[in-house]
Amino acid sequence: MAGSLGLCGQQPxxxxxxxxxxxSHSFGKRRVLTSVSAAVRAGQVMVVTGPNGSGKSTxxxxxxxxxxxxxxxxVWRAGGRELGMDAAKxxxxxxxxxxxxxxxxxxxxxxxxxxxVRGWSGHGLVRWRGLAGAEDVAAGGGARARARAILxxxxxxxxxxxxxxxxxxxxxxxxxxxxxxxxxxxLLLLDEPTANLDEAGTEIVRRIIAEARGSACVxxxxxxxxxxxxxxxxxxxxxxx
Amino acid sequence: xxxxxxxxxxRKAWAVFVxxxxxxxxxxxxxxxxxxxxxxxxxxxxxxxxxxxxxPDAQSAFLWTVLFFSAMTGLARSFVREEESRTxxxxxxxxxxxxxxxxxxxxxxxxxxxxxxxxxxLFLVLMDITPVAPGVLAASxxxxxxxxxxxxxxxxxxxxKAKSKGALFAVLAFPISVPGxxxxxxxxxxxxxxxxxxxxxVAVGVAGAAARTTGVAVARSASAMAAARGxxxxxxxxxxxxxxxxxxxxxxxxxE
Numbered sequence: 087m088a089g090s091l092g093l094c095g096q097q098p099x100x101x102x103x104x105x106x107x108x109x110s111h112s113f114g115k116r117r118v119l120t121s122v123s124a125a126v127r128a129g130q131v132m133v134v135t136g137p138n139g140s141g142k143s144t145x146x147x148x149x150x151x152x153x154x155x156x157x158x159x160x161v162w163r164a165g166g167r168e169l170g171m172d173a174a175k176x177x178x179x180x181x182x183x184x185x186x187x188x189x190x191x192x193x194x195x196x197x198x199x200x201x202x203v204r205g206w207s208g209h210g211l212v213r214w215r216g217l218a219g220a221e222d223v224a225a226g227g228g229a230r231a232r233a234r235a236i237l238x239x240x241x242x243x244x245x246x247x248x249x250x251x252x253x254x255x256x257x258x259x260x261x262x263x264x265x266x267x268x269x270x271x272x273l274l275l276l277d278e279p280t281a282n283l284d285e286a287g288t289e290i291v292r293r294i295i296a297e298a299r300g301s302a303c304v305x306x307x308x309x310x311x312x313x314x315x316x317x318x319x320x321x322x323x324x325x326x327x
Numbered sequence: 328x329x330x331x332x333x334x335x336x337x338r339k340a341w342a343v344f345v346x347x348x349x350x351x352x353x354x355x356x357x358x359x360x361x362x363x364x365x366x367x368x369x370x371x372x373x374x375x376x377x378x379x380x381x382x383p384d385a386q387s388a389f390l391w392t393v394l395f396f397s398a399m400t401g402l403a404r405s406f407v408r409e410e411e412s413r414t415x416x417x418x419x420x421x422x423x424x425x426x427x428x429x430x431x432x433x434x435x436x437x438x439x440x441x442x443x444x445x446x447x448x449l450f451l452v453l454m455d456i457t458p459v460a461p462g463v464l465a466a467s468x469x470x471x472x473x474x475x476x477x478x479x480x481x482x483x484x485x486x487x488k489a490k491s492k493g494a495l496f497a498v499l500a501f502p503i504s505v506p507g508x509x510x511x512x513x514x515x516x517x518x519x520x521x522x523x524x525x526x527x528x529v530a531v532g533v534a535g536a537a538a539r540t541t542g543v544a545v546a547r548s549a550s551a552m553a554a555a556r557g558x559x560x561x562x563x564x565x566x567x568x569x570x571x572x573x574x575x576x577x578x579x580x581x582x583e
Contacts (some may be wrong), residue, residue: 188346280390
């Protein structure tokens with residue numbers, strides 16, 4: 087494994103900012119988040135920690151705009167303006183235990199599928215120059231070249247044409263990183279980022295976060311003491327941690 | 328990357344369709360269940376009922392009962408599978424709702440179309456039926472298939488988040504599908520029986536028995552098409568309305 091993951095400076099929103107404004111949420115009668123406010127800018131890492139059930143994963147999904155908070159606001163800003171929901175497909179990269187890719191497709195097919203529904207035709211888009219696999223992109227390799235390059239970066243080289251259903255849990259976790267990084271997100275949301283990963287996989291996560299500090303916004307939800315130290319800011323939920 | 332700028336909605340919907348078709352060919356998740364149900368139902372009824380004991384309207388109702396419950400067996404799975412295998416989160420993060428809906432609609436229409444391609448000829452053979460107007464039968468089957476796919480796709484999206492998906496799908500889909508089903512049954516009846524006294528428009532002036540027979544068949548088919556025209560138009564309108572309403576609603580269903 088070598089080379090850059092291609093996170094830094096590639097996304098169109100280099101001044102991206104995530105703001106959580108008085109965010110509260112409940113599931114039925116059980117309140118899991120109460121008036122959480124925080125902001126994180128491109129180049130910063132925010133860690134969310136707290137005991138099980140304290141709402142870390144919920145906050146990640148709210149930040150990704152997958153859940154609408156019961157009250158409060160989630161604001162994405164870039165270029166001096168708020169970004170609407172239509173920007174979501176190009177902004178967010180998510181790694182989460184609740185996220186699963188298609189077992190019956192190969193890793194390459196998964197990445198190509200998500201690239202296509204995001205609007206990447208896969209025929210040599212010059213906008214993607216500078217990312218890993220740039221030479222192949224220029225040569226017309228497009229999304230497939232990018233997918234192979236990303237798989238290599240997460241340690242899945244040579245396994246891209248295998249069905250995901252044949253992967254181990256650690257390999258699936260690595261593939262989630264490939265899925266999250268494929269479109270060079272401006273907002274990288276990592277829920278339990280090193281779950282199921284061995285030491286080599288954990289080292290890849292450290293590299294990803296280190297590169298993301300260059301320009302992306304990173305939010306990490308974790309209970310691991312070492313991972314809490316990755317943050318420039320730490321939010322503690324539930325009042326126990 | 329700025330989404331939705333390089334490829335049109337159809338290209339993205341096509342990607343969803345191709346993904347679902349690829350998954351289906353590799354897993355036979357829906358097709359096996361649907362075909363098993365349809366062929367079993369057809370075989371059981373055809374063996375137990377004399378082909379000549381059913382009137383064309385009953386035959387038509389039977390055909391569409393089989394096609395409707397085939398759809399109930401399989402069409403919900405396109406969305407249910409995304410929920411059950413938890414791939415829905417990745418799909419919601421990556422794809423626009425309209426693209427997902429159109430892709431799933433295309434998949435459901437293709438699946439139901441494949442079932443109709445097997446079931447309708449099998450129905451004609453097992454029930455020993457020679458349709459008076461094969462063209463009308465083909466049009467009824469095609470438009471009815473699209474109508475079933477259109478109504479089932481949005482209902483499948485709604486019920487995929489519920490616990491009792493199977494029962495809820497049939498309960499919700501039936502009232503929504505009734506207008507389309509009624510038109511499909513009526514136009515199929517016309518295709519099987521002809522338009523009332525059809526055939527009396529004798530091919531006057533046509534010389535020879537063979538030519539007269541051909542002329543009569545053409546006249547019967549033409550009059551059947553005229554008689555079924557209203558129902559075929561109603562089926563088309565039903566499908567267009569269902570798809571338009573679904574596109575308007577799907578954003579809420581998908582994101583809430």
